[in-house]
Amino acid sequence: MKNVVWHHATVTRQRRNTQNKHKSVALWFTGLSGSGKSTLAHAVEEKLHQLGCRTMTLDGDNIRHGLCKDLNFSDESRKENIRRIGEVAKLFIESGVITLTAFISPFRGERNKVRKLLIEGDLIEIYVKCPISVCEARDVKGMYKKAKANEIKNFTGISSPYEVPENPDLIVNTNQETLDESVDKVLGVLINRGIINNEN
Secondary structure (H helix, E strand, C coil): CCCCCCCCCCCCHHHHHHHHCCCCCEEEEECCCCCCHHHHHHHHHHHHHHCCCCEEEEEHHHHCCCCCCCCCCCHHHHHHHHHHHHHHHHHHHHCCCEEEEECCCCCHHHHHHHHHHCCCCCEEEEEEECCHHHHHHHCCCCHHHHHHCCCCCCCECCCECCCCCCCCCEEEECCCCCHHHHHHHHHHHHHHCCCCCCCC
């Protein structure tokens, strides 16, 4: 792009990570509506906060109130939604923050684009696995019922596809595990990869 030059700041990601006493990374929670993505992401963030980590959760509904409020739920808009979230996550990672994203992000290709946007190892893809029947039973807003009645178009799992991750970094089965068990699995990955340590 003409007349646009990248500025290299003196306060680097490495210096921020050193100050924070943990590394920065993106935890990308993906799964069907009602699978438990937001619940798990916020529970993990709460635990990380208690451990003294700097965190930020980007939640699907909240982002669509601001940054992505101009987008609808067509395939193209969904792809743009994920592209924007990837760019925002990249900024938060550079700022030294552990970033948690809770989005259906139904398309494998778009999730892979986000992974390529980031430095290798900066994205931990977490597949929040849950049978659609359980997701429907949890659906207090009645979204699945409306989608089946054709009142909601392009609804993932009903009238729009969800492409299951082929090689996620972690799978949590929210219909089989307690919330605490799922949180512990996520924290285990962070410890094993040296993002956080037992002293945090």
